[in-house]
Amino acid sequence: MADEAAKGALHGLRVIDLTRVLSGPFCTMILGDLGADVIKVETPRGDPVRGQGTMTDGVSGYFAGFNRNKRSVVLDLYSEGGKTALRRLLSDADVLVENFRPGTLDKLGLSAEVLQALNPRLIVASVNGYGSSGPHAGRPAFDFIAQAMSGFMGVNGAADGAPMRAAPPISDLVAGLYAALGVVAAVVGRQRTGQGQTVEVAMVNSLVSMMAYLASEYFATGRVPQRTGNDHPLVYPYGLFDCADGQIAVANSHDEILRRFLDRLDLGWIMSDPRYETNAGRMARREELRELINSRMAGQPRAHWLQVLNAAGVPCGEVKDLAQVFADPQIAAQDMVIEADWQDGPSLKMPGFPVKLGTTPCTVHRPVPRLGGHTAEILAEVGFAPDQIAALVQAGAVGPGDDP
Template structure:
């Protein structure tokens, strides 16, 4: 039996009551489900709005499916006494509660932190929200685009001299969901010692603000705002997109050693001794001229060949891929980053694979995304019997 215990997923035995809908919260609870937690998604009788969003196939939203694998669906009407009483009984059996309401809404529904402590002092209560539960913006409605704007994320993105730009990806939802999942598992680990739960919270603004990394450090030390530089590096040249015989390549020589390798491989080894280009400051000042010289040298071979040659020489090199390119890429295939998941009558749904690879207990789809209320009877009758 040792072998089978060894194969159990890391969060096996962790029960998550999931009150979230749409994106940030469902992403968080899916991450916990992918690690083996039992996630009970509580839906209103009309269901998570994402069930109706995006393109459908066989009457099913692939957007919904991609964010709700490894979950059970239980319908509760939390406006009714019965629904709230079922939720209370469920909370008593849970290890984690995840919600992405505005701060204060859960308390208004009758589940203040005090009530939750009373119901279950071991409960880890996780909240993903827009701005955090302290401060003047707590009650504001949250949305990814707004969080990208408010957090400084947009201020540094965009072509040089042009307007700030959002990322098309809902990065603030997803980063907050991921941080919250990390916080939940950390709190569960701490609970193993002292037996007590606690509240865990990440906001969309705080999460994505933490992605400012050295842009924030440099701002703190210099007092300056970082500038938009498009695809060029703000301080280093060469760096960016260059033309080959048949397409662009992205090159990022991160230090002088890598730059030397690049120039040697493309037949410009002597350039670093040229008095016009013998320091980064000079190269940066003449970066347009330098760009032309590199483009000319790179015209001697193809995109694919340069990617192979330069990587082999130790120079990080790649190309801009569309999503079609990405999922045709042999590396992405080897990493199983798209998976086809049977969904009964709905057919196979293709979705993203697992970004975290565990060697002994790899993540897997134990449950496809549920039909609305698919597990209501199963979950509630077990509560009543219990």
């Protein structure tokens, strides 16, 4: 395992992880996947996600999917012993990541000034809901609320339906990903400056940054983008079409691709019919075109059209459910299902690594940790003697050791 870790791009980087639930643990897991040594600091009760989702042999697959490649140390941060141990950990670490509500770190006695004095090379990353300044800074945050407040829900959904949240917790995940990027960029910056710095990522800001052309169209026109469901707001035909055995998605992103699509359906004449030759005409006669196209596609099953259209360079695919996704030979070929062991427990499946590095690939180099499964090991690494560790455990300041 140590050999595997040695290969990671971020090998040698030590991350102290005070995060729990989702955005922060996703950030630190990504850093761990890339080879960092991530030490998850948990309260004696542990990250609440340990108790969430369906249990397999007593452990949570939900927790596993956000916490592979970490070690766990239990510290009671409200005790003196726990605070001392955390300071010792931070004094020779590279990165601290936290996702408390703004101000909590100060309350724990770890203000920016204290951290700077403790370790000027420390990169201090915070993931939160709204950012640490501004009128909403103190509000409690949650993915669903960030999706609502960022404008994402307002544009997501059917044209005649309600604003719709995305099913995955995308504001947590995108914020966690931006935070991982910010941390690694700060590591690069530190090589020039010799100094750490703060990195802050807010969930709402993260989704706002992804409004893409919806935002630029709003700024250019002053018109508020509306929900358009699966139809493209500006281009037709584009969307879901009915084959003999179900629908496929087709993205005719420009006229040349549209021409190839219609040719394969023996509907090439559409592009030279005055009613349809411009995109504006096609948008105005969307329903007529939809019927024309569906009536052709209904003559063959999905597999036929996927083969014919992909071969013609027309982007298309099936709308897969997760069982179909994880059974897709392409997903298998891309190693997008991996297994990670739970420390002294079962092996669990989870989605794989989307970043493929040629010579320092992401690997599972650490199991999913039991709560406090590395307390004694980690305290020893930062210089606590066995009797000191025993005393801390006795006082309730640190949690169970390797052999609870």
